[in-house]
Amino acid sequence: MPSPCLLCKSSSHKVIFSYKEPDRYEAAVRVTAKNYFRKWVRCSKCGFFYSIYSRPPKVIHTIYETAYRDTNANWRKETAEEIFNKITALPEHQSETKKRVCWIKETIERVWEDGIIKKPAPPFSALDIGGGAAIFAYEFQDRLWRSYIIDPAKNNDFVKKKLKIPLIQKFYKPNRFHRKFNLISLVYVLEHMANPRSLLKSVRKDMDANSFLYVEVPDALASRLKPKDDDIFNACHLWMFDQETLTRILKECGFEALSIRRIKTLRNHYAVMALAIQKR
Numbered sequence: 001m002p003s004p005c006l007l008c009k010s011s012s013h014k015v016i017f018s019y020k021e022p023d024r025y026e027a028a029v030r031v032t033a034k035n036y037f038r039k040w041v042r043c044s045k046c047g048f049f050y051s052i053y054s055r056p057p058k059v060i061h062t063i064y065e066t067a068y069r070d071t072n073a074n075w076r077k078e079t080a081e082e083i084f085n086k087i088t089a090l091p092e093h094q095s096e097t098k099k100r101v102c103w104i105k106e107t108i109e110r111v112w113e114d115g116i117i118k119k120p121a122p123p124f125s126a127l128d129i130g131g132g133a134a135i136f137a138y139e140f141q142d143r144l145w146r147s148y149i150i151d152p153a154k155n156n157d158f159v160k161k162k163l164k165i166p167l168i169q170k171f172y173k174p175n176r177f178h179r180k181f182n183l184i185s186l187v188y189v190l191e192h193m194a195n196p197r198s199l200l201k202s203v204r205k206d207m208d209a210n211s212f213l214y215v216e217v218p219d220a221l222a223s224r225l226k227p228k229d230d231d232i233f234n235a236c237h238l239w240m241f242d243q244e245t246l247t248r249i250l251k252e253c254g255f256e257a258l259s260i261r262r263i264k265t266l267r268n269h270y271a272v273m274a275l276a277i278q279k280r
């Protein structure tokens with residue numbers, strides 16, 4: 001079965017990891033072991049790290065509406081709200097989200113100060129796509145910033161009712177909120193998308209010339225530093241970017257990365273963070 005590279009279309013690749021049985025996410029959407037395969041490969045031409053698999057491409061999509069967070073929550077025996085309460089209570093030095101928020105706001109402030117883009121009048125609006133757990137949206141809000149969320153997951157009523165954060169329980173499409181945003185964030189989203197280019201192009205419709213895009217993804221560096229059964233290689237992850245391939249796809253979709261950074265998170269994940277604006 002040909003599985004050309006998303007970035008360069010080459011079909012030539014080297015297999016890095018290979019799996020013979022459905023993982024827990026695939027099992028949750030009833031993928032069986034019959035004729036099963038799943039592999040993580042590296043493109044021989046451009047180096048892009050991505051997965052190829054036997055299951056029908058759309059199968060994993062259904063997990064985001066129903067089983068994804070439930071399945072996670074069941075393993076931890078906690079509800080989404082309990083997880084939210086626990087994580088937002090973490091002190092600054094233990095919170096990945098607080099660090100992320102800090103980096104984004106500092107970088108945005110610097111870009112405004114340098115006059116690279118014009119600082120609009122507050123209040124500012126931030127749309128978090130896929131952030132139904134609400135931790136990032138909640139931590140991002142302050143005197144100047146107001147958060148919004150769009151996420152298809154159905155188990156997060158506490159976000160609207162208790163946190164009063166506007167949330168649309170649907171897959172993302174432009175203009176769901178009928179407004180432009182000063183910041184759009186995709187935190188651990190692109191690696192799940194069957195068509196990341198189409199998502200990146202469509203978020204531009206919810207931005208104006210002075211808006212920022214924040215993207216954070218697992219770093220493909222993990223392919224060299226983590227064992228094959230690490231959760232980062234689970235079946236919900238279709239691709240992994242690094243600084244070079246993330247910069248490339250952002251550029252192809254009309255963005256310019258102003259600041260891009262490789263980090264090791266507090267929970268020992270390798271990640272790439274990028275703050276971008278629309279190319280002008």
Ligand SMILES: [Zn+2]
Pocket residue numbers: 005006007008009010043044045046047048
């Ligand atoms: Zn390639």
